Amino acid sequence: MLAVAVLAGMVSFMPAPPPRAQDIPHDRFINSLADAIDQTALTPREQLGLRLFFDANLSEPAGLACASCHDPRRAFTGNNNTLIGVALGSRSDQFGTRDAPTLMYLATTPRFNRNGLVEKDGKRLPVGGHFWDGRADTLEEQATQPFFNPVEMNNADAPVLIAKIAKGSYAGAFRKVWGEAIFENPDKALDAVAASIAAFERTRVFQPFTSKFDYVMRGQAAFTEQEQRGLSLFTIRQKGNCAQCHTVDAASRDPQKSLFTDFSYRALGLPRSARIPKNADPAFIDLGLCERVPVSLAKPGKPAPDAKPPAGVTPLPEDPAACGLFKTPTLRNITITAPYMHNGFFDHLRDAVAFYATRDTDPARWFPDGKKFNDLPARYHANVDVDTPPYQRRPNQRPQLTNEEIDDIVAFLYTLTDGYTLPGSKRSKPATMTDAITPPRSPNPSPSPPASSPASPREY
Numbered sequence: 001m002l003a004v005a006v007l008a009g010m011v012s013f014m015p016a017p018p019p020r021a022q023d024i025p026h027d028r029f030i031n032s033l034a035d036a037i038d039q040t041a042l043t044p045r046e047q048l049g050l051r052l053f054f055d056a057n058l059s060e061p062a063g064l065a066c067a068s069c070h071d072p073r074r075a076f077t078g079n080n081n082t083l084i085g086v087a088l089g090s091r092s093d094q095f096g097t098r099d100a101p102t103l104m105y106l107a108t109t110p111r112f113n114r115n116g117l118v119e120k121d122g123k124r125l126p127v128g129g130h131f132w133d134g135r136a137d138t139l140e141e142q143a144t145q146p147f148f149n150p151v152e153m154n155n156a157d158a159p160v161l162i163a164k165i166a167k168g169s170y171a172g173a174f175r176k177v178w179g180e181a182i183f184e185n186p187d188k189a190l191d192a193v194a195a196s197i198a199a200f201e202r203t204r205v206f207q208p209f210t211s212k213f214d215y216v217m218r219g220q221a222a223f224t225e226q227e228q229r230g231l232s233l234f235t236i237r238q239k240g241n242c243a244q245c246h247t248v249d250a251a252s253r254d255p256q257k258s259l260f261t262d263f264s265y266r267a268l269g270l271p272r273s274a275r276i277p278k279n280a281d282p283a284f285i286d287l288g289l290c291e292r293v294p295v296s297l298a299k300p301g302k303p304a305p306d307a308k309p310p311a312g313v314t315p316l317p318e319d320p321a322a323c324g325l326f327k328t329p330t331l332r333n334i335t336i337t338a339p340y341m342h343n344g345f346f347d348h349l350r351d352a353v354a355f356y357a358t359r360d361t362d363p364a365r366w367f368p369d370g371k372k373f374n375d376l377p378a379r380y381h382a383n384v385d386v387d388t389p390p391y392q393r394r395p396n397q398r399p400q401l402t403n404e405e406i407d408d409i410v411a412f413l414y415t416l417t418d419g420y421t422l423p424g425s426k427r428s429k430p431a432t433m434t435d436a437i438t439p440p441r442s443p444n445p446s447p448s449p450p451a452s453s454p455a456s457p458r459e460y
């Protein structure tokens, strides 16, 4: 049944316009979220970052904030409430082509480095940077981008954006932190905006380390038998081998050693998503890393995708081996960040895990006519790993993981959600910002994340 539904979803082309969860402007809702956050622990610069992050007046037209696509109640994901796996911008017909990733646990992301990760066999891999293709080196660089991206906040340039902030309710606070004359130089002011947002993103709010997993690592809580089995399957190379890329150090009492990503780039060979409006054009293919144009080559106040690199500069050496590769995301808070993967293909966590186990044993479950890697031109298929677990299987072999083992891994992934309450503890203050926020009753309730639980259908 499930396989039929997935296939039907893939082959039917969506009539325009794609559905949204709801269509009410966000600004009042977003402001109520910002008000709900305990700001006492934040420095003035971080508070400014918070105000900017939640300000729905900074888009063109107004109504869209960073928090619209990065909703704190969903670990800073949410795609502006679309149901198609990718985000909707400030204009009602402008959709992006990628799923908005979580902004949690990004603070220690290394800069992009073409050969920065050395694997056990000596192979060198690209690592680091922000975005699915690593085109921004730092959170500061990243933060200058969405304001000017036409399918996101759509401002024409830095002066337009800065004028909005200078007229806004926290303009005084901005001057206090960055100097009385800050609004006079839009490029400098844009740097200040980016620095404020990045400072906010580096606070404990975004990396609280308060999941059950963290308490277990610190010796304050214990896994159930199923969670413990899931952790083993997750780490053992001959089973899930997930930890090869989604780093975990279960022997360390320091949860910071377990960020569930090594920031490396890999090609998973995901199915093409028919839900993405731009995919109606067969010529459009998101090749990920090999199309990366570094943000540093963009003019201030212009998004990188539109930036022409200065004459004589090649953005990235022509590198076919980088095509189809995307950044490994953290799996912290994964149960509340649906949909999954760069193209938002999976609505359910269990499906994302089952894909690893059955991509190569039962390709017909995921690809029309069972033709693998239908979102990647054939000349790049060799970039997809088919030799290491969990991918080393062939059609009609037994999958690397049984149904029960997939359930065990999903049960373990449930322990990665922040805001765990220790049994018997009475918390006077919420442990995370996500907890601090009570979903508003009106005007704009966000949809509950798609149900995906260990109890979801027990089939591949």
Ligand code: HEC
Binding pocket: 053, 064, 065, 066, 067, 068, 069, 070, 079, 080, 087, 088, 089, 090, 096, 098, 099, 100, 101, 102, 103, 106, 129, 130, 131, 132, 133, 139, 142, 143, 146, 147, 151, 152, 153, 197
């Ligand atoms: C219209 C929806 C939308 C808005 C508004 C938006 N983002 Fe994003 N964000 C995305 C998407 C989609 C991506 C992934 C894009 C890519 O990889 O090319 C992303 C990626 C990011 C990343 C990179 C995360 C990582 O894993 O490297 C950061 C950081 C981020 N956004 C912060 C912000 C900030 C700060 C703002 C406000 C200034 C903002 N976003 C506004 C949709 C949005």
Ligand code: HEC
Binding pocket: 102, 234, 240, 241, 242, 243, 244, 245, 246, 264, 265, 266, 267, 268, 270, 325, 326, 327, 328, 329, 330, 331, 334, 337, 339, 340, 341, 342, 343, 349, 352, 353, 356, 385, 389, 390, 409
């Ligand atoms: C070879 C490296 C590698 C291995 C092994 C691996 N992953 Fe991943 N994982 C990735 C990459 C890369 C992505 C993002 C791919 C994309 O979107 O194109 C990803 C994405 C995911 C996502 C979606 C995350 C999100 O926020 O959208 C989940 C869930 C996931 N992996 C779980 C697992 C599990 C469970 C295992 C073990 C069965 C596993 N992974 C093994 C590299 C790996």
